[in-house]
Amino acid sequence: MNEPININEASFEKAVLQSPLPVLVDFWAPWCGPCKMIAPLLDEIAQENGERFRIAKVNIDDDPALMQRYGVRAVPTLLFFSGGELKDQIVGGAPKQAILEKLSNLSASTTSA
């Protein structure tokens, strides 16, 4: 079963920037209500689409450096990476379909490149 992976500054390069798959990175915090609401959606997306996408999570309390590096100013913030580059983002909560559409767009751009 595919699940979101917890990453930090040390593992970010390999898990995200060098990933052969498009990656959604969820910047979250334990004290964030919307983060708790979106977490089950990300679990579902990872389970249903693990062969196509990678879902990664950064706890900003544990890793503020990554938050600052990408200018995160609210949680949750979802960053979408493909080919080692930041391609898109969602700030705040979002429905599952909106997240899937952005991931699908990443796949399409990767395939056509």
Place this chain on the structure above:
Amino acid sequence: MTDQSKNVSAPDLAKRPPRSPRVRLGGYVLLPRMIDKGRADVAGQIGEYHYNCPLDQRFIEFVGIDPAALREQLAAGKGDGEILAWVNETAQHKRAPWEIEQWSEYMQRRGPDSDAETLQHFAEMVGAASQTREDIKTWADLLDLDDHVTFGGRP
């Protein structure tokens, strides 16, 4: 009166409640209430309240400070502004303004959202304070109601 308590201008929480959990200091909800309880604890007049209760610990964890060290600062007689400066200087997590705002909003709106025991505890506390109020949804709602009723208010 202890030597420690001579420095402290403390509320007597056997006679009146601490500040509401919604009141903010430096943007942080919960902190003024915790300060009141800490000062009252130092002065030996905390009544039925508890310093470093589970809600206080939410603040402690968010900023990353030692509650015993905070109590020492209160025992030294520092005012709210001095305590805030100490918190910001000592905090393990140096929070950006947006983090403080988002955390405070979340804590202010947070209701019983964990296990069945917690849900039952919340319901029992509401029932003990009022049999008719239907608008008590958050921990802040409950504490405000409980403070009001405890000191003679009608629910």
